[in-house]
Amino acid sequence: MKSQKVSLDLENEQANLLKLLAHPVRIAILKILRQEEACVCHMEATLGYRQAYLSQQLAVLRQAEIISDRREGWNVYYQIENNGILQFLDLSEKLVGSGKSKIPIRPVSCPCPKCSAKTGKESNCNQAKKEYNNADN
Numbered sequence: 199m200k201s202q203k204v205s206l207d208l209e210n211e212q213a214n215l216l217k218l219l220a221h222p223v224r225i226a227i228l229k230i231l232r233q234e235e236a237c238v239c240h241m242e243a244t245l246g247y248r249q250a251y252l253s254q255q256l257a258v259l260r261q262a263e264i265i266s267d268r269r270e271g272w273n274v275y276y277q278i279e280n281n282g283i284l285q286f287l288d289l290s291e292k293l294v295g296s297g298k299s300k301i302p303i304r305p306v307s308c309p310c311p312k313c314s315a316k317t318g319k320e321s322n323c324n325q326a327k328k329e330y331n332n333a334d335n
């Protein structure tokens with residue numbers, strides 16, 4: 199007798215979600231956003247990855263409705279949309295066990311509007327990007 203395969207539609211969706219999360223930078227982004235909403239230049243200052251690369255990962259997370267964004271003036275802030283995802287972060291961290299994350303809670307110096315508001319300097323991500331690129335040359 200030929201056995202009939204059951205439909206794995208749900209399992210397929212679960213696998214797709216795991217694939218989406220199976221990415222260290224995306225996980226790092228979610229760890230930053232679980233603290234508070236942040237713009238891409240804050241993530242750049244925290245993780246040391248370029249904005250263009252981070253934006254690609256943010257787009258994937260946003261498309262999956264794991265995060266959302268809001269625009270404020272010149273800046274776009276990202277936040278976690280699906281809080282259930284945080285349980286996955288906690289669980290997977292527990293499963294791998296040892297080791298402490300090296301992601302700083304606050305970047306040493308951050309040009310983002312939120313961090314620079316605390317120092318009284320006017321700033322936005324575009325400015326920060328320019329300064330970052332100039333510093334590169």
Ligand SMILES: [Zn+2]
Nearest residue numbers: 240308310313
């Ligand atoms: Zn910042």
